[in-house]
Amino acid sequence: MSPQPPLSTERRVLDAAKVCCERWGIEKVTIDDIASEAGVSRATLYRMFPGGKDVLFDALRLQEIEDFFTRLLAHLEGVDDLEELLTRTVVSATHELRNDQHLAVMLASEPGDTLGQLTVDGLPRIIRVATLFIVPLVDPFLPRPESARLVELLARLVISYFLAPSDHVDFADADSARLFIRTFIIPAFAASLIRS
Amino acid sequence: MSPQPPLSTERRVLDAAKVCCERWGIEKVTIDDIASEAGVSRATLYRMFPGGKDVLFDALRLQEIEDFFTRLLAHLEGVDDLEELLTRTVVSATHELRNDQHLAVMLASEPGDTLGQLTVDGLPRIIRVATLFIVPLVDPFLPRPESARLVELLARLVISYFLAPSDHVDFADADSARLFIRTFIIPAFAASLIRS
DNA sequence: GACACTAAGACGAAATCTGTCTCAGTGTCA
DNA sequence: TGACACTGAGACAGATTTCGTCTTAGTGTC
Numbered sequence: 025m026s027p028q029p030p031l032s033t034e035r036r037v038l039d040a041a042k043v044c045c046e047r048w049g050i051e052k053v054t055i056d057d058i059a060s061e062a063g064v065s066r067a068t069l070y071r072m073f074p075g076g077k078d079v080l081f082d083a084l085r086l087q088e089i090e091d092f093f094t095r096l097l098a099h100l101e102g103v104d105d106l107e108e109l110l111t112r113t114v115v116s117a118t119h120e121l122r123n124d125q126h127l128a129v130m131l132a133s134e135p136g137d138t139l140g141q142l143t144v145d146g147l148p149r150i151i152r153v154a155t156l157f158i159v160p161l162v163d164p165f166l167p168r169p170e171s172a173r174l175v176e177l178l179a180r181l182v183i184s185y186f187l188a189p190s191d192h193v194d195f196a197d198a199d200s201a202r203l204f205i206r207t208f209i210i211p212a213f214a215a216s217l218i219r220s
Numbered sequence: 221m222s223p224q225p226p227l228s229t230e231r232r233v234l235d236a237a238k239v240c241c242e243r244w245g246i247e248k249v250t251i252d253d254i255a256s257e258a259g260v261s262r263a264t265l266y267r268m269f270p271g272g273k274d275v276l277f278d279a280l281r282l283q284e285i286e287d288f289f290t291r292l293l294a295h296l297e298g299v300d301d302l303e304e305l306l307t308r309t310v311v312s313a314t315h316e317l318r319n320d321q322h323l324a325v326m327l328a329s330e331p332g333d334t335l336g337q338l339t340v341d342g343l344p345r346i347i348r349v350a351t352l353f354i355v356p357l358v359d360p361f362l363p364r365p366e367s368a369r370l371v372e373l374l375a376r377l378v379i380s381y382f383l384a385p386s387d388h389v390d391f392a393d394a395d396s397a398r399l400f401i402r403t404f405i406i407p408a409f410a411a412s413l414i415r416s
Numbered sequence: 417g418a419c420a421c422t423a424a425g426a427c428g429a430a431a432t433c434t435g436t437c438t439c440a441g442t443g444t445c446a
Numbered sequence: 447t448g449a450c451a452c453t454g455a456g457a458c459a460g461a462t463t464t465c466g467t468c469t470t471a472g473t474g475t476c
Binding site for chain 4: 250252266270273
């Protein structure tokens with residue numbers, strides 16, 4: 025967002041935590057690993073995240089989610105067609121998820137039971153945040169209750185097709201995604217469409 | 221070599237150790253990790269490798285080296301031309317090294333100072349083993365002291381160009397390697413060549 | 417039944433990690 | 447100058463993990 029040349033200490037620590045996770049896996053990372061990777065003393069780290077690893081990883085998850093949607097929004101700029109907007113949304117989101125194995129874990133929660141978290145505990149949070157970010161973009165096309173329902177539906181579908189890819193639909197492929205959206209999504213909301 | 225359908229326990233353990241190393245990095249792997257990855261009890265592991273991790277990793281290094289040269293030899297079968305033999309040797313070896321980051325570590329020794337080991341402690345061992353495996357293939361073309369010298373020279377060059385790639389020579393590229401060998405290696409040993 | 421091999425896990429010792437704390441050094445602001 | 451906020455370094459005790467050895471019991475083979 026803002027241009028912080030020296031990069032905030034907190035950001036450095038969280039980035040270091042991410043690097044460590046990617047290198048060793050979340051269950052093998054220690055506070056010391058993160059501190060020295062960030063070039064920061066352990067004391068600073070505890071001052072910044074009282075509660076230790078749990079709090080730190082919570083913050084990291086939060087940052088990951090924000091980064092995720094920030095990147096996503098960048099791919100949606102200037103789109104003024106609902107079908108195109110939704111298509112790009114699912115395609116970009118799917119690409120992000122597939123490219124960053126680590127991201128999927130972070131969006132969810134603890135390791136080991138990644139899938140469990142992604143589908144049980146993690147889902148509501150992701151849907152909530154997705155709504156927060158994406159609904160405003162859909163608002164021009166749909167009245168509020170409908171846009172929220174649409175975004176939730178899409179979020180669920182993206183995650184479902186990510187976890188269990190289908191032979192018939194590939195959300196990573198723009199054409200396939202567009203066809204899906206044109207066929208199943210748009211018609212369902214056609215009645216509410218705001219004709220501008 | 222021999223067809224062992226159930227795969228020996230020792231092999232299973234070493235393979236498990238390799239898997240664990242690739243997943244977590246050598247410094248984060250515990251005996252327990254390896255044991256459970258191999259589906260073997262810790263006691264068995266200690267019986268098999270008295271001395272623990274050190275002995276186990278020594279054995280792993282040995283296996284890696286043997287596998288390395290076994291794969292290498294497979295690429296050299298039936299070659300009856302010295303230039304072609306040497307070319308394939310450096311190309312295959314270079315590919316193996318580049319494709320398997322883990323292999324380079326194993327061929328050397330402890331992690332952290334991989335390069336230090338690869339160039340200081342590791343080099344003599346690799347050269348020794350390389351000689352053991354490759355010299356017999358060169359024997360038909362050169363008298364013994366020359367063939368040993370040739371193999372040692374090649375081993376040093378492969379490792380050097382692997383560690384510090386050059387703009388002028390690419391041992392991963394067959395044409396480039398062949399040109400290099402034709403220009404710099406063969407002539408140096410031309411006088412000793414056994415004309416069959 | 418003797419034998420070789422194994423899994424499971426108890427055990428104490430050693431090593432590592434955690435979380436809190438103190439102390440000293442730095443830069444900022446008034 | 448002094449109050450203030452922030453930091454690195456590291457001591458410290460306690461929790462946790464890991465290590466290496468050991469015992470016990472189970473299995474298959476001869």
